[in-house]
Amino acid sequence: MASQLSPDSSRSQTLDRGLKALKLIANSPVPMTIDEVANHLKLGRSVTYRMIRTLEDHRLVMRDASGRLAAGTQLVGLAGGVRAEMRALAAPILSHLANTLEMTSFLVVPDGEEAVTVQVAEPTSTAAHVAYRPGTRHPLNRGAPGIALMTGLDLQPSEREAVTAARTSGWAYSEGEVIEGMASIAAPVLTNDGTAQAAVAVVHLALSLNAHDVAPQVMKAANALRLKLN
Known part of the structure; x- marks a missing residue:
């Protein structure tokens, strides 16, 4: 009698481990050592070393001068294909928004239970602004972009008051939920059936952000992309 297949028998454990290592290194704010990767993934050092060497061969991971691991240059090329059409259409809109408000603007899309930044535009006319990088992730239920994305989901009895308010106003506000001391305003980019396929957002110092002045500009940009x- 043939043995019954387990739910995960069709998946590659080696590939799964390698992808987890890659995500860990790419999302780390500082370069990591092999031991740190091994400890986080609960793997042996020799197994981790072989995975890292393979990722290095494909330029998905690189080492700095001290031998620590960081995201490799090949990731830039791979990331270029993510939501390529949407990013191309959003680029001039985000640039205009950033320069009009003199704030960093960005485009966020949903990815399961997370919100992921896929495009960033920084103002060219200011000496100082908030630096934000593509690939930044945070839980969908935290931060203005995530709240804006959740307005495109079905109404939930236990949803945050901020989501309910954003459904009515058309924009979301958060302060210190993703970056301490920073505030963000976001508006959903809706499809014809009301689903939020993305969110346009800006981030700025919380003390100097006037939400009611900024929100109409963010909503205008989101509607232009829609x-x-x-």
């Missing part, structure tokens, strides 16, 4: 996509 018209281009739909």
